[in-house]
Amino acid sequence: MTTRNRPPCGPYETAAEVRAEPLVRDTYLITRAGGDMDAENQRRLLAACQDAGVRLGAYDRRILAWLAGWEPETVQVVVGLIGRAAQGGRQSAPS
Numbered sequence: 355m356t357t358r359n360r361p362p363c364g365p366y367e368t369a370a371e372v373r374a375e376p377l378v379r380d381t382y383l384i385t386r387a388g389g390d391m392d393a394e395n396q397r398r399l400l401a402a403c404q405d406a407g408v409r410l411g412a413y414d415r416r417i418l419a420w421l422a423g424w425e426p427e428t429v430q431v432v433v434g435l436i437g438r439a440a441q442g443g444r445q446s447a448p449s
Contacts, residue, residue, distance in 0.1 A: 364434035406440030
């Protein structure tokens with residue numbers, strides 16, 4: 355699942371807003387079903403970068419792997435920032 359056809363998430367004013375995001379809830383459900391939270395978080399971060407057209411280097415990937423170790427709420431905020439930044443860049447680019 356990618357975030358490609360989803361509008362960017364956020365901006366967020368509260369932690370409750372982030373916790374209410376479907377991708378955050380889904381990550382916890384996947385984990386409760388025996389999935390790997392870090393792997394799911396990393397998948398979401400990589401998908402956000404891919405959807406935004408971000409080219410990644412080895413060190414970028416290393417940092418994303420580190421970020422994936424945080425709770426899904428933190429990952430969601432970063433995913434939202436990436437998506438909003440990409441959308442803003444597309445909106446400001448000349449046609």
